[in-house]
Amino acid sequence: MQQGETFGKVPDISFMDFLFGGFEETSSYKDRPWIVDVPSGRSVTFGQVKEDAVKIASGLARLGFRQGDVLYFVTYEAARLFLVKIGVWMLGGVVRGCSQNELPDDYARQIKESAVKFVLVDSETIQVIQPALDILKYDGCIISLDDEPIPGTTHISKLLADDGSALKLPTKTNPKEDPLVILNTSGSTGNPKGVVHTHYSIVENMKSLRNIPNEDTVLEFMINYGVGFFTIALHYLNTGRTIYHINKFERGTYFDYLTTYKPRSILFYPHVANWFARCDDQLETLRDANIIKLMLVGGWVLDPTTADLLCGKLSNTHLMQVYGMTEIGNCTSTKIGQIKPLKLDRCTSEGQVVTSSGMFLPSYEGKIVGVDDKKRVGPHELGELYVRSPCIAKGYLMPGNKVQNLTDEEGWFQTGDLGIQDEKGNLFIKERARFMYKHRGDFVLPSEIEAVLLEHPDVQEAGVVGMPHPTTNSSSRAFVVIKKGGKRNEEELCKFISDRLHYSKHLHSGVRFVENLPVNRGGKLDRKALRQFALDNN
Template identity: 25%
Template sequence: VDVTTGKSLETGKILQDSLKATKILQNLGIKKGDIISIISENSLTYCIPELAAFYMGVTVQLLNPLYSTGELKHALAISKPKLIICSQLSVKNVRQTLQELNFEDKRIVLFEGTSENCSNIASFKDLLHNTDFIDPEFFNPETFDGSEQGALILMSSGTTGLSKGVLITHENIRAAFDHMLSEEYTGLKKSDVTVFILPFFHIFGVLVQIHSISVGFRLVLLRNFQPNMFLESVQNYKPRLLFLVPPILVFLAKSPLVNYYDITSVKDIIVGGAPIASQLHVDATERMPNLSIRQLYGLTEIGGAATSTRKNKIKIGSAGVLIPHMSAKVWDSDLKKAVRPLKVGELCFKGPAVMKGYVGSESDTNLCMDEEGFFHTGDLGFFDEDGYFYIVDRIKELIKYKGYQVSPAELEALILTHPSVKDCGVIGIPDEKAGEAPLAYVVKQSDTDVTEHDIINYVAERISAGKHLHGGVRFIDEIPKTASGKILHRKLLEVFNVSL
């Protein structure tokens, strides 16, 4: 169900249209082994060309429709797609980017409608309407090795640099579903419904999309996060489970708007995309006491989730235990060995859901995969004696203050507990005496008069001296984040550098 349009699409219609879409792709010259790109916000028809490509052995790159031309240029240069299917929101940037890349020979198809930027561009909706019905009983999908054939190219989060094209195979997707279909993790059935805000171009989003089609539960789509529309949809459709990213959990824990809606149908929230602080978990639970909040940890490169929290087995602050068929080690780069429980190191994972590699960059793939087949995440964490995992921070984002290693995530979690703070991000800035000093960028709650010194003192009263905000506090309108809710610390550093 698309909340914006009020229209819906049943699984039978999805099957019919996706089979017809194979004929459309074939008529556009697409064949097994090719790559196409989909650049669109969430919509009912998003899955149609995606599924058609799967049947044909065609790899689909899913991209953010809000990418700048620079970001789009980088992503399309990686995949070199033969066809681009895009929405009206992205078509102008797509055309400009193709010109800059000298890719004018690439075909563009618009999902639906027309635009001043769309002269001579076919409408996918019209092509579907004009394509004859294909009987599923007589349709023969392509045969291929699922462990080798790419299903998806998804862009990595790019929190510390340029994003990379992550190749996810059909076998990777199948392995990821061993976790998602399990009763102790999600247990979604055909009779269930969930209100869904996560973008389909994100690993978490596309897996839930495919999960919905496979099982048949109702997916209520919002194209972007609008607080009142989100709460109204939850009130009207009454889901028992929600998939969220941390910024929306912060909203549910702090926003006064929540008091005006009945969201008591929700009994379970699964949070992914970025770690959530223990205090946020506590605050959200206090406000919604009949709610179970479960955290998972994963990356695009490891097929979505590496760890997840099982029903009724929650440890606050933990991202859960290893999902089925996933192995892990915590690696000490100084000692060059895996460490025991409760010791912090780099989180490394191995399993059938781990990516095939980075598209067009064997060197980057080799850098993050070791000789034992473990993917090195670049995230610091540890596990306890019960096998529960805890995320500390990104290795590259640790702030070195007078020899101390200061975690931005720890400071961000503390600052978010201040009642006048809506959001925040912490970076290390150059300091002549200390090397680096923590600087907090803060978004105020509306109608508050909190000052820089208020927040500096608030932190100083609650944490050791080496972790104080020695770089100060600056107020900002918005914290830059990825679609999954991860803070783009490098963007905050750019903001700081521009201010010098």
């Protein structure tokens, strides 16, 4: 078992009391931007946050918003979106967001199960959510964020023009029971679930994030309705830092944004890191400019080859990796000292080299148990990770506004991730348990094969799935994106794997070359979509 330094005492206060407890300190940097939407340039400064949120809260109250009501958002914006969120919380309300590319039935299901009374959109997303509102015969309030009003909606300018006099603080909050936000999971193993976080769990998440080193500015492109952006945005508000939020990530403009905004840190998912680490000319320019001091990787585990490329090509930049989930927040982080580490810590498990996600932050403890017997295993033994913390959400939202508990009777949450810990307590995540498959009697972890493929100099990205086979149960097939200027050679890549991995992990179903790999709502490799693509094009 490994746990952080201390659980610490969670203050029994509402999130708004926690957030604005020392907010007067922002006077020294009131003109500094908190969130900047890229590429529109719309921003919110620290000095305007509280004043504008009060106006929005008052305007919402005039529209009938009451304590306990839910605002549902589908938008590409981030800056003004968070002003609305804070206004909702001032009234004792709850927020929930969703992907901008969901199906009408899924929008309708989430709106219905959350008992939504207010919906927030922009000019693009009103087109995708309107069919769901028609299905529900929705007659609640719709708020729009664009520069120009959308017919049939209440424009954000009307709320910002309010004098604030209608704001009435909610009655007493029960921090451990009252919901603050419903966060959608990424849907990596099925439909997205609504995860209910309370004031209590989010306050503790905010406290825990103070243990992760940060720079003054960050450029990121996280989904604006997920746990990652939610927590980092509020953490940066709480600590006086600036976020440059890319509304829609495109590789063709990413390096332009880096040179324009000159962030001191960048945050990205592993599949983007794979591409980024192989952009030789652009990385040479970045290294010479000496702008970026921190590269933060989250969402999944970085393979060793890509980690080494990043550390080698940006030798004056720290590389940090975190691990977390929607249900539990960010619970581990690799350590950064005064001297830059040459590479992320790593270990070898059953022949697979895995990079470390670091140690548990204060307020968290974890244990690795056997997949079958659920008994705690020793250092360097593979098993499933369980986590316990006051940061864990209250539960999954169920029909009828019920909440399904996430933990067992001792407070442990089953993550579904396979990994190991070393003697020091460093965590090494190998794979989602559901993504494993068998070749004859041997378990195969697709991420292991992908990590080896990424060692090949011609490979930029790789995804592996198990194909049905009548005699071996499953056989591995790789989908590969070739680096610019690289060669497409299926036989060579198959041999590259067979020379390095056990027979059960060979690419018995071959290699297919693709222009890109599918990515799910949470910015991770969409293994479900990749496998379906493989089956449809077998």
